[in-house]
């Protein structure tokens with residue numbers, strides 16, 4: 198198979214949702230279609246459940262299990278599909294944001310009872326920022342959920358994206374009869390089953406046909422005709438081009454646990470979703486068809502066994518062909534590296550691969566060379582852009598509780614923050630370490646891992662910062678003055694960039710007013726990763 202064919206058959210995407218909307222269930226059904234698993238329940242234990250804060254060990258355990266399901270690859274109808282798993286747990290949101298940098302499209306799962314939830318809004322913001330094409334799957338139609346049109350309005354207003362239903366539900370909850378596929382013009386009758394893979398499909402080209410009344414009854418049939426009239430009147434016809442630009446999100450309705458509406462979505466997905474796309478570097482765009490290999494690290498997973506400190510770095514291949522045992526350049530370290538055991542994640546097995554293509558994600562064993570955002574190339578010096586750090590929401594100062602182990606503490610916190618567990622800011626005087634996270638859980642995880650993996654004891658002292666802002670300005674004098682005046686609130690991030698730690702939204706606003714030539718960025722996206 199030529200490299201063009203290899204690229205065109207690949208689809209690399211992420212499934213995202215608010216916890217409990219049905220992401221794990223949907224993933225599992227997709228894997229069943231791909232033959233990657235044989236029975237339901239196989240993915241279930243990979244998920245980070247809504248565990249209590251104190252139960253972080255359980256979460257660590259689950260994180261460990263989830264290495265195997267971080268990437269799930271399977272073949273379906275001639276395509277090679279790579280699903281990138283994203284933790285639903287809010288405290289691991291940063292993990293999810295970074296995973297979104299490695300996908301070409303996204304499937305967003307929404308619970309029809311709960312509608313759009315907070316976590317979904319934030320995840321969608323990241324997709325919009327990156328112009329990632331999104332398909333929405335409205336789940337749990339077997340429950341008494343909201344009206345379809347209300348849901349579409351809510352999706353548009355809360356997610357700030359145009360939507361276009363490609364299927365439409367007939368009733369909801371106990372009156373749910375099935376969905377009409379507006380794309381293929383057929384009717385799928387709901388037949389609750391957790392094990393059945395196929396649904397009963399009746400082709401109805403013309404919805405005025407009496408066959409519709411025979412199938413679902415006269416009143417629901419008339420309601421469906423009215424609804425479809427309204428949809429065609431209100432929503433523009435579906436445009437693949439707009440979907441590819443991230444301007445419109447097609448919407449499907451179904452019930453993942455009953456395996457309903459999943460196949461239609463999957464079949465449409467492989468037809469319309471993008472194959473591996475070009476990616477931006479500090480030296481311009483890199484096309485998947487570029488001859489030379491390149492890729493970047495978007496996730497690092499620690500080995501759970503404290504005796505083996507090696508880690509798995511996840512590499513997204515962006516161009517060329519990756520080959521085993523070949524020397525590549527680690528651009529940030531200006532170092533040649535080769536990998537004897539690169540692994541793929543086909544089905545549930547991890548296996549050593551000889552080569553991999555753009556769109557693929559492979560695991561590289563790492564003893565501490567990689568940091569999130571690192572680029573590997575075949576000798577070139579460019580770095581991939583757009584692996585953002587977002588401002589943390591919780592800040593705490595790291596204090597050493599065992600002076601004899603300060604070296605271990607230093608090494609441990611550097612490595613854990615390289616892995617992306619949290620962000621590290623250094624403040625002067627005294628090289629004080631401020632650790633920032635999006636969730637409270639990470640502090641427990643860091644404390645535990647520092648002690649068990651590095652033998653260092655620490656404590657965290659809460660800090661009252663509201664936000665970390667990266668700064669740029671064309672007015673050097675003004676920036677210098679700001680850095681001097683606000684010296685007590687300035688820190689360096691891991692890459693040595695200056696960051697303003699604002700104590701409140703008000704103080705940030707004041708800074709923006711008083712120093713109009715400085716741009717305060719809420720993410721590090723503007724800078725080279």
Ligand code: G4P
Nearest residue numbers: 214215216217218219220221222285336337452453454455
């Ligand atoms: P998540 O990964 O997004 O967190 O969600 P997950 O798939 O685990 O689903 C959350 C709960 O919703 C699960 O129930 C799951 O069975 C249920 N669910 C998923 N799809 C549907 C659906 O279409 N209809 C209905 N009624 N429920 C659905 P649970 O009780 O938390 O877990 P379990 O005991 O069923 O495994």
